[in-house]
Amino acid sequence: MTRPAQFFTTPIYYVNAKPHLGHAYTTIAADVATRFKQMDGYDTYFLTGTDEHGDKIVQAAEKENCSPKEYVDQISRLFQDLWPVLNISNNQFIRTTNPGHIKVVEQILTRIHDSGDIYFSSYEGLYCFGCERFYQERELTDGKCPDHGTAPEVIKESNYFFRMSQYQDWLIDHIKANPDFIRPEQYKKEILSFLKEPLEDLCISRPKTRLTWGITLPFDKDYVTYVWFDALVNYISALGFPDGDLFRKFWPTTRHFVAKDIIKPHGIYWPIMLKAAGLDIYNGLNVHGFWNVRGSKMSKSIGNVTDPVEVTGEYGVDPFRYFLMREMVFGRDANFTEDQIVTRINSDLANDLGNLFSRVLTMTNRSCPEGFSNQIPALSARETEYSLKDSALQAVDEFKQAMDLCEFHNGTAAVWSFVSLMNKYIDTREPWALAKDETRRQDLELVLYNLVEGLRVVACLIYPVMPDTAKKMQAALGLNTDNNGLVPLHTIMPWGQTAFGTGFEKPAILFPRIEEKPKETQQVQAKPFKPALKDQISIEDFSKIDLRTGTILSAQKVEESSKLLKLTVDLGIEKRQIIAGIGKTYSPESLPGKQVIVVANLKEARIMGEVSQGMVLAVKDKKKLVLSGVESQTANGKPVQ
RNA sequence: GGCGACGUAGCUCAGUUGGUCAGAGCAUGCGGCUCAUAUCCGCAGAGUCCGGGGUUCAAAUCCCUGCGUCGCUACCA
Numbered sequence: 193m194t195r196p197a198q199f200f201t202t203p204i205y206y207v208n209a210k211p212h213l214g215h216a217y218t219t220i221a222a223d224v225a226t227r228f229k230q231m232d233g234y235d236t237y238f239l240t241g242t243d244e245h246g247d248k249i250v251q252a253a254e255k256e257n258c259s260p261k262e263y264v265d266q267i268s269r270l271f272q273d274l275w276p277v278l279n280i281s282n283n284q285f286i287r288t289t290n291p292g293h294i295k296v297v298e299q300i301l302t303r304i305h306d307s308g309d310i311y312f313s314s315y316e317g318l319y320c321f322g323c324e325r326f327y328q329e330r331e332l333t334d335g336k337c338p339d340h341g342t343a344p345e346v347i348k349e350s351n352y353f354f355r356m357s358q359y360q361d362w363l364i365d366h367i368k369a370n371p372d373f374i375r376p377e378q379y380k381k382e383i384l385s386f387l388k389e390p391l392e393d394l395c396i397s398r399p400k401t402r403l404t405w406g407i408t409l410p411f412d413k414d415y416v417t418y419v420w421f422d423a424l425v426n427y428i429s430a431l432g433f434p435d436g437d438l439f440r441k442f443w444p445t446t447r448h449f450v451a452k453d454i455i456k457p458h459g460i461y462w463p464i465m466l467k468a469a470g471l472d473i474y475n476g477l478n479v480h481g482f483w484n485v486r487g488s489k490m491s492k493s494i495g496n497v498t499d500p501v502e503v504t505g506e507y508g509v510d511p512f513r514y515f516l517m518r519e520m521v522f523g524r525d526a527n528f529t530e531d532q533i534v535t536r537i538n539s540d541l542a543n544d545l546g547n548l549f550s551r552v553l554t555m556t557n558r559s560c561p562e563g564f565s566n567q568i569p570a571l572s573a574r575e576t577e578y579s580l581k582d583s584a585l586q587a588v589d590e591f592k593q594a595m596d597l598c599e600f601h602n603g604t605a606a607v608w609s610f611v612s613l614m615n616k617y618i619d620t621r622e623p624w625a626l627a628k629d630e631t632r633r634q635d636l637e638l639v640l641y642n643l644v645e646g647l648r649v650v651a652c653l654i655y656p657v658m659p660d661t662a663k664k665m666q667a668a669l670g671l672n673t674d675n676n677g678l679v680p681l682h683t684i685m686p687w688g689q690t691a692f693g694t695g696f697e698k699p700a701i702l703f704p705r706i707e708e709k710p711k712e713t714q715q716v717q718a719k720p721f722k723p724a725l726k727d728q729i730s731i732e733d734f735s736k737i738d739l740r741t742g743t744i745l746s747a748q749k750v751e752e753s754s755k756l757l758k759l760t761v762d763l764g765i766e767k768r769q770i771i772a773g774i775g776k777t778y779s780p781e782s783l784p785g786k787q788v789i790v791v792a793n794l795k796e797a798r799i800m801g802e803v804s805q806g807m808v809l810a811v812k813d814k815k816k817l818v819l820s821g822v823e824s825q826t827a828n829g830k831p832v833q
Numbered sequence: 834g835g836c837g838a839c840g841u842a843g844c845u846c847a848g849u850u851g852g853u854c855a856g857a858g859c860a861u862g863c864g865g866c867u868c869a870u871a872u873c874c875g876c877a878g879a880g881u882c883c884g885g886g887g888u889u890c891a892a893a894u895c896c897c898u899g900c901g902u903c904g905c906u907a908c909c910a
Contacts (some may be wrong), residue, residue, distance in 0.1 A: 306840070360872085377849070382837070453905080482904080489904075521847075525839090535859060543872060551869030558868085563843040601847085605857085624867070705870055755834090756908055773909040798910050807910045 195235040195300060200226050202449050203458075204243040204288060205427050208266035211274050211408060211526060213483050214451060216500035217516050221480060221600065222449040223280045225516055227656035228595045228603075231681045239430050240275070242268040242383045245416075246405045257722060260405045262288060267568065268812045279509050279659055286430040288422055290406075296429035297421055298410040298470050302599050304354070304410050309468045309709035310396070314350035352397040352415065359464040360391045366463065372476050374459055375598065376523035379452065379479040394461060396420055399481060424462045427474070437721035443686035455479055462549075464669040471507040474718020478598050481525040498528060510658035511537045511703065517600040517657050534706050539702040544611050545650070546678055549665060551618065552643045553699040559627050566643050566692040567634065578621075578635075580642045583613050584649045588685055591653050600657070607653050614646045644690050652679040668699050738793035739809075739832035741822060742768070747783040749775060750800050758802055761790055768792075771804035774819065789832055 200222045204216050219240055226238040244264040253263035264287075272285055303311050307545060320730035364387050367373050367380060374380040397415040398406065406416030427446065431439035450458050455477070463473050482489065485496040504512050515533045590606035617639075624638035651665035655677045664678035670691060671679075678686065742761040750756040755775035761768045770790065792808040798804070809820040 378838080385837085484903090519845085527845075529845095532859090535845090539859070542870060547870055547872045551867095551873080553869095557869050575887060604845090608858095615873055616875095618868075619866070622866080622868090624906060627868085705868080705872085750908080770908080771908085791910075794910055799910075800908050802908095 197237070197441050197811045198226075198229045198234040199237045199431070199446045200229075200239070201427055201446065202240040203451075204286065204423060204456060205271055206246075206248075207264050207271070208248050210270050211269065211500060213485065213498040213503075214276060214490065215271070216274070216512075217483060217520070218449050218480065219275065219280055219282075220513050220516055221478075221522070221598070223278075223282070224600060224656045225447075225449070225478075225511070225595075225598060226281060227659065227678070228356055230678060231652075231679060232592070233682070235441075236430075237284075237438065238282045239286060239427070240271075240280070240286050241284075241426060241430070242271055242288070243426075244287055244289045245422050247403055247405070247420065250402055250403075261289065274501065276508065277504060279513070281371045284430055286426050288426060290429075292500075293426060293429040294407050296433050297407050297417065297623060297824060300425050300428075300465070300704050301417060301421055302410045303469045306466070307470070309358075309470065310352050313353055313394065314348050314465060322791065324354040327563065346729075349399065351395050351399070352398045352409065352412070353393040354465070354468070355391065355638045356391045356461070357443075359467055360387060362467060363387060363460065363463055366473065369480060370476070371412065374455070374477045374479065376479065379455055379459070379477075383455060384575065386460065391460070392422060401534040402451050402803055403608065413461065418698075420457060420461050421465070424457065427462075428471070429653045442788045444472050444475065446476055447476050448474060449478050449480070452481055464655065465559045478522070480522055483520070483526055483528045483674075485528045485618060487529075503533070507533060507537060507706075510661045511541055514541065514604065515655055518604045519601070521601050522598050527576050533625065535556060537703060538705055540608060542705040544608065544615065546702040548611060548615055548618075549647060549668075549702050552614075552640070552647060553668065553696050555623055555627070556640045557696050557698055559623075559636060559640060561695050562649050563696070564612060564637055564690070564692045567637075578638050578642060579687070580614065580617060580646045583610055584646055585685060586610075586685065587649065588653065588681070592681060595644050595656065597751050604654075604657060607650060610646070611650060614643060617646075641690065644770050645687060648690060648754060649684055650686045655679065664700075664702065664722055668697065669696055670696065708748075725764060736793075739792050740828075741790040741830045742788055742790040742808075742828050743782045744786045744788060744793075747778075747780040749780055756800055756802075757783070759808065761788070761806070761808070763790060764827060765794060768805040769803055769810060770806045771797075771802050772798045772810070774808075778819070786819065787825060788819050 202218045203650055204221045207700060221477075222238060222240070226236045229236050242264070249260050249264060258266075262653045269286055270606050274280075275282060275285075288294075301310070364384065367387075371380075387478070396418055397409060397412075400408075400414050400416060402716045403416055403418070406418065407422055409413055409417055410414040417765060427437065428443060429450070431442055433439050433443075449456055458477055466473050483498075484490070488496065500512070507515075511533070515536050518536060519532065556751070587606050587610035590609075592605050594600070594602035615700050621639045623636055623639050626632045626639065648664065648669050649670065651662055651669060652667075652672070655662035659677050666673050666677060666679070671749050740763055742763045745760040745762050745767065747757050747759050750771065752756050755773050757772050757775045757780055759770045759772055761770050768790070789809040791809070794805075794807050796803060798806050812819055813817045
């Protein structure tokens with residue numbers, strides 16, 4: 193009998209920054225799903241990798257004084273090195289700079305080009321050669337490039353476009369006909385609502401005069417492909433499209449794990465690309481939410497970008513994986529704080545499971561140093577009264593049901609309900625009392641046997657989330673761990689697999705408690721995961737900025753704008769018109785008379801059709817912008833040092 | 834401004850298709866046990882399920898509206 197197949201992927205991560213918590217979560221989730229499916233008898237394949245082309249990479253490489261290839265090698269290495277640390281069991285790590293991948297991208301492009309869904313279209317635009325980019329007319333200042341002060345040239349640029357609109361109705365039908373195509377439900381709704389608007393064709397190329405770090409179009413050597421075909425095709429190139437064994441076996445079973453920010457490319461562009469290329473559509477998309485850190489979205493400027501390497505170093509891999517799976521409702525956003533991870537580790541792992549493991553094995557070791565005697569089955573008359581079997585069975589069922597739906601929080605919760613039940617069971621049966629009464633020797637053994645059996649079930653179920661701990665527990669329980677902790681789901685349940693006549697070692701501590709919580713809090717504040725500041729600049733850099741005092745003379749709303757105000761500012765020597773995005777915090781009437789600090793030598797810009805000759809300084813606090821002024825009234829136009 | 838969410842006990846949040854849905858964990862208080870990593874077990878708190886309106890025999894759960902928070906985006910020089 194052949195085993196059913198299951199293919200899981202993570203997105204290929206863009207190598208413009210080192211891995212953070214979000215990357216770790218997606219990858220761990222996919223890993224947990226993979227390990228679960230393996231338990232459930234599936235033949236799995238698990239793919240992750242890095243996305244390495246594009247303009248941003250070229251720029252980043254220039255900054256680092258190295259070639260794009262050297263740069264992407266370096267960052268991609270960080271990802272490749274992280275996964276073993278997090279116990280990720282991926283079968284392959286794909287890079288979009290791999291020759292094999294590039295070849296498949298060319299094939300797909302050729303197919304779709306041949307079938308007529310890629311067309312060439314030229315358009316005229318205003319192009320500034322200095323900036324190497326097109327400008328909209330409203331972006332220009334007096335018809336000139338705001339950066340270079342030169343008139344942009346009207347040039348005709350042509351690009352390749354992917355005709356998506358004709359597949360729109362097909363996609364809507366496909367999504368509706370396959371309820372599992374996009375999960376959870378809320379994201380399916382979101383995609384369908386996107387699809388209510390007509391789809392525009394997708395620009396899929398860049399001329400080599402503008403971008404060289406990419407894959408050359410097979411049908412036009414002067415162009416490289418841009419983002420979509422380059423990146424998404426990794427999912428099939430990794431499997432050896434078009435005729436690899438892996439491709440045939442796994443492709444139809446694909447489930448992609450993605451974060452909610454990239455559902456559009458995955459939920460719309462990708463299926464349409466596949467359809468246009470005449471390929472099977474992947475099976476489905478599992479969409480998860482974002483991790484906020486300490487209450488706000490991860491961002492470099494807030495300084496809360498969380499490094500999974502640091503967290504793992506602090507708390508260990510398994511606790512980290514457990515926390516991520518237990519705390520986030522798959523699909524929704526969740527919050528990550530030191531306090532919460534410490535609480536989870538202490539209460540769920542150390543107190544509930546770790547302590548249970550310890551107390552059961554210590555008692556068993558003491559009461560039955562030679563192991564259980566095999567008279568226990570004879571006690572079947574009392575089995576119902578004493579058994580944990582039904583609860584264990586329920587835990588296994590609920591676990592399986594939840595894990596199948598990627599409801600990892602519910603899966604772990606089901607296991608922990610059982611753990612909690614075992615703790616209650618001990619309280620009720622009072623094995624320490626039984627141990628003092630020789631006449632109740634058999635009752636004692638039965639109670640302990642049931643508990644050891646219960647631990648065995650738990651040790652098997654936690655494998656997808658905490659593979660190391662699963663193995664450790666199984667070893668302590670005298671089970672075979674040749675398969676590194678993986679025990680087939682259907683073999684867990686026959687109750688009574690614990691061997692007779694073999695004693696147990698005194699157990700090691702599974703999860704040490706993290707003590708001194710107040711101290712922890714202090715440490716967190718004293719040592720943020722990452723410094724919040726931008727790179728250092730020299731005094732020369734700073735002196736280039738000409739800051740002056742100025743007084744707002746008048747202010748009015750910019751029409752059709754929600755937060756832009758048009759200010760007239762007296763700089764002493766001259767008056768300036770400045771457009772400022774402070775309309776959410778300040779009303780126009782409240783501004784005249786206020787003295788502010790102005791960046792006086794900022795290039796002119798045109799915003800919403802209005803000229804802006806400078807910028808007023810303001811402090812950004814969440815969405816609020818608070819103007820920065822001077823401590824006491826001064827003359828206008830004075831330099832700020 | 835547009836699009837999308839979210840607003841449930843002190844805190845963090847569960848509550849797919851409306852009728853034991855008023856819940857869990859943590860924190861707090863009291864009580865119990867002593868096998869165990871000072872762990873475990875039991876009990877308690879009375880929270881207008883953001884406000885208002887509507888649909889319904891019945892709504893935290895559906896519809897409308899108001900307020901608040903957040904994300905994306907547009908116009909953050």
